Amino acid sequence: MNQNAQTPFEEGSVTPASGFETIEFAENPEPRCACLLVLDTSGSMQGPPIAALNLGLRSFKDELLSDPLAAKRVDVAVLTFGDSPELVADFTDAANFSPPDLRAGGLTPMGAAIWEALRRLTARKETYRTNGIAYYRPWVFLITDGEPTDDYQAAAKSVREGEERGAFSFYGVGVGEANMTKLAEIAPPNRPPVKLDGLRFRDLFVWLSKSMRTVSHSVIGQTIALDPPGWTSTQA
Amino acid sequence: MSWRFVSAIAVGTSHVRSDTPCQDRCAGSVLACPDGAQVFVCVVSDGAGSAAFAERGATLVCDRLPVLVGDALAASSDLDAVSDDDVRTWFLRLRDELRAHAGDSDADLRDFSATALLAIASDHQTLCASVGDGAVVVREAAGGPFEVALWPEGGEYANQTYFLTDDTVAERVAIRRFDGVADVIAFSDGLQQLALERSSRTAFEPFFGPLVRTVRESPASPDELARSLAAYLDSEAVNRRTDDDKALVVGCRTAAAA
Numbered sequence: 001m002n003q004n005a006q007t008p009f010e011e012g013s014v015t016p017a018s019g020f021e022t023i024e025f026a027e028n029p030e031p032r033c034a035c036l037l038v039l040d041t042s043g044s045m046q047g048p049p050i051a052a053l054n055l056g057l058r059s060f061k062d063e064l065l066s067d068p069l070a071a072k073r074v075d076v077a078v079l080t081f082g083d084s085p086e087l088v089a090d091f092t093d094a095a096n097f098s099p100p101d102l103r104a105g106g107l108t109p110m111g112a113a114i115w116e117a118l119r120r121l122t123a124r125k126e127t128y129r130t131n132g133i134a135y136y137r138p139w140v141f142l143i144t145d146g147e148p149t150d151d152y153q154a155a156a157k158s159v160r161e162g163e164e165r166g167a168f169s170f171y172g173v174g175v176g177e178a179n180m181t182k183l184a185e186i187a188p189p190n191r192p193p194v195k196l197d198g199l200r201f202r203d204l205f206v207w208l209s210k211s212m213r214t215v216s217h218s219v220i221g222q223t224i225a226l227d228p229p230g231w232t233s234t235q236a
Numbered sequence: 237m238s239w240r241f242v243s244a245i246a247v248g249t250s251h252v253r254s255d256t257p258c259q260d261r262c263a264g265s266v267l268a269c270p271d272g273a274q275v276f277v278c279v280v281s282d283g284a285g286s287a288a289f290a291e292r293g294a295t296l297v298c299d300r301l302p303v304l305v306g307d308a309l310a311a312s313s314d315l316d317a318v319s320d321d322d323v324r325t326w327f328l329r330l331r332d333e334l335r336a337h338a339g340d341s342d343a344d345l346r347d348f349s350a351t352a353l354l355a356i357a358s359d360h361q362t363l364c365a366s367v368g369d370g371a372v373v374v375r376e377a378a379g380g381p382f383e384v385a386l387w388p389e390g391g392e393y394a395n396q397t398y399f400l401t402d403d404t405v406a407e408r409v410a411i412r413r414f415d416g417v418a419d420v421i422a423f424s425d426g427l428q429q430l431a432l433e434r435s436s437r438t439a440f441e442p443f444f445g446p447l448v449r450t451v452r453e454s455p456a457s458p459d460e461l462a463r464s465l466a467a468y469l470d471s472e473a474v475n476r477r478t479d480d481d482k483a484l485v486v487g488c489r490t491a492a493a494a
Contacts (some may be wrong), residue, residue: 218395
């Protein structure tokens with residue numbers, strides 16, 4: 001929707017479901033780097049894993065806020081899959097991101113979650129363009145401790161095609177008993193999935209925030225050099 | 237009629253942090269053509285962050301492009317006599333010169349990657365051309381609205397653009413022509429966030445208004461103005477909005493001699 005910040009109640013600008021959502025771009029016109037976290041919250045994540053993941057999300061926000069530009073430029077959303085894919089935190093700049101308190105339960109509908117993630121990402125890019133917001137290549141960061149319980153082949157194909165086109169960068173991370181073989185079928189061949197060392201979610205999110213800071217500060221023609229992740233298990 | 241102009245560059249805070257030099261360059265000059273016309277020429281170039289000799293590439297663009305323009309206008313200041321193909325030829329020639337420099341330094345052409353923005357303004361004609369990021373803004377009459385002559389050109393993402401050193405440079409040259417303008421401003425992508433309103437596709441008046449007013453009305457010498465502009469570009473207020481290098485040239489057509 002094409003809403004002018006100076007005339008918020010322009011005729012037809014207020015629809016039942018929306019109306020004010022684009023005000024965020026008037027407040028913060030910085031270019032955005034979307035980071036969509038796609039998190040497995042299936043029953044097997046219950047207990048220490050989900051607790052560590054929740055703490056990790058809080059560290060993620062804290063780390064992003066320590067960099068004033070990253071706080072404005074990194075656009076975070078969280079999509080979980082347990083019972084069914086659910087966008088528990090819609091895209092917002094890091095400064096306004098409220099880390100959700102995730103609960104574990106249900107199966108692992110990873111294929112459906114990936115579809116939903118890619119759909120949300122495409123819509124977010126469209127919102128940027130409609131509002132004249134410049135943006136960086138978005139990141140999709142998927143974390144799972146299991147294997148898909150639904151059809152994931154077509155979703156995997158979309159991930160690979162999107163990565164190939166440069167539509168986004170996809171990162172796959174396995175936790176605990178995650179089926180790394182299936183995750184490798186989904187992740188792009190040039191960026192195979194990695195295994196988290198134990199429950200080092202905090203280290204993972206500190207690395208992710210650092211990487212997003214690097215991307216959100218990157219300038220024209222710069223080769224983006226990310227730190228090697230220090231949180232992966234060597235037996236991945 | 238003559239031109240009063242000021243230009244400045246400032247290193248970005250991200251370059252300070254990573255200990256890399258400022259890779260933006262700019263140049264302004266007034267050509268006195270044999271037919272008596274005073275023609276303002278300004279160039280801005282942003283050296284690619286990934287290029288080993290980015291600032292040398294940008295410097296070469298700012299040194300050489302005004303010379304190529306001067307050669308083309310040596311006989312006549314009529315900008316209509318300069319075809320779009322002529323403009324593309326300048327950019328191709330610059331690329332050849334960058335390649336020669338790279339060869340002398342045992343480097344690759346890509347090591348000299350840089351963008352190029354050019355504006356040429358005589359009393360009645362204005363020619364703007366660019367490859368890559370940054371923008372040119374003009375105002376046809378003093379007191380009138382500012383218009384974005386050339387928008388930043390690049391790919392889908394904010395950290396992508398086209399360079400003079402690309403194979404496809406001839407296709408990437410954007411060219412726009414205007415009648416005589418009162419003010420012309422060229423700036424690198426580090427200032428885009430402050431200067432352009434992308435949603436409405438307009439130039440941000442509160443940015444440009446004071447700039448040209450100062451250049452037009454300040455009793456300060458051009459050197460003092462340049463120092464003051466450089467201080468502004470390096471100010472806390474600007475650095476809060478951008479961590480990139482910044483380059484800015486402002487030219488104003490005046491009745492008095494500059």
